[in-house]
Amino acid sequence: MAELEVKGLKFRTGAKTIVDDVSFSVKDREMFVLCGPSGAGKTSILRLITGEWAPDSGEVLLSGENITKLPMQKRDTVLVSQSNNLFPHFTVRENAAFGLKARKIGGNEARERIGYYAEKCGITELLDRYPSELSGGQQKLAAILRAIVVKPKVLLLDEPFTGLDNNLVCRMREFCLRLQRENGITAVMITHSKEDAFFMGQRIGFLFDGRLELTAPVTELYEKTGNEKVDRFLGEIVKTADGGFVFADKVLRSFDPEDRNEDSK
Numbered sequence: 001m002a003e004l005e006v007k008g009l010k011f012r013t014g015a016k017t018i019v020d021d022v023s024f025s026v027k028d029r030e031m032f033v034l035c036g037p038s039g040a041g042k043t044s045i046l047r048l049i050t051g052e053w054a055p056d057s058g059e060v061l062l063s064g065e066n067i068t069k070l071p072m073q074k075r076d077t078v079l080v081s082q083s084n085n086l087f088p089h090f091t092v093r094e095n096a097a098f099g100l101k102a103r104k105i106g107g108n109e110a111r112e113r114i115g116y117y118a119e120k121c122g123i124t125e126l127l128d129r130y131p132s133e134l135s136g137g138q139q140k141l142a143a144i145l146r147a148i149v150v151k152p153k154v155l156l157l158d159e160p161f162t163g164l165d166n167n168l169v170c171r172m173r174e175f176c177l178r179l180q181r182e183n184g185i186t187a188v189m190i191t192h193s194k195e196d197a198f199f200m201g202q203r204i205g206f207l208f209d210g211r212l213e214l215t216a217p218v219t220e221l222y223e224k225t226g227n228e229k230v231d232r233f234l235g236e237i238v239k240t241a242d243g244g245f246v247f248a249d250k251v252l253r254s255f256d257p258e259d260r261n262e263d264s265k
Helices: 042-050 092-102 107-121 136-148 166-182 194-200 228-234 258-264
Strands: 004-013 016-026 031-035 057-062 077-080 154-158 186-191 203-208 211-217 237-239 245-247
Touching: 004 042, 016 031, 016 042, 016 057, 016 186, 016 211, 031 042, 031 194, 042 057, 042 077, 042 154, 042 186, 077 136, 092 107, 092 136, 107 136, 107 166, 136 166, 166 194, 186 194, 203 228, 211 228
Parallel strands: 031 186, 031 203, 077 154, 154 186
Antiparallel strands: 004 016, 004 057, 203 211, 237 245
16 A cells, blocks of 8 residues: 655745645555646645655655655655656666665566566667667656656656657656556656646646645546636636547547546545
8 A cells, every 4th residue: 555645734945935735645556646837836745755855844644654754765755857867877777777776676676677667668678778869758768667666655757748749748648647557556746737637637636836726536627616726727628528628629538537536446
């Protein structure tokens, strides 16, 4: 079981409040999405979860354990950042092995894990290449490989589709969602894109100016929510005959979202 609970997190920089009394929970094996405009405090929340930053107040619990004061290396969370943060002088294989070495995992187990998840990510043939030899999409897959190979309790995704072209975004959405579901990963994704949020999330939390305005299952967001900020941000949503959505003239998905929420029960 890997359940994440964030309770009353507050974080300030000088006189400015970046994260203002934010609370939410993520169920075991759930994909939870924090959505909001740039500057809303989304990345700051991920940094508080990983332990990169310490909150002024509030708690982070993982599977019931209070990890608020644990150092980063002792938290079973892994962040895939926007920039991927691959070591340029390491091959994809060596990047993937880095986190395993830190956890004292080597030898056959490390090779088997890297091989297994590289196949899942579809990049087995890229394992001996360097990041500079990869496309943007391949670099993202390599960063995801490095994250999931250590089998974290919680995977954190920071704007994972930023900088990718539209066709690649569609493929990456489907890949990440399939990877998360097939491997039973508990995940938190942040995004400014409502399209990404509706495609990926079983539940979505809407963040504005450091405050969490509303959290709801995606299936309850077809109609107006009654929250002025959220409704203005979402605009008009039209459910299509095939179970998809039209959202700012973009079809978000062509499958029935009711099926997705069965996995979080």
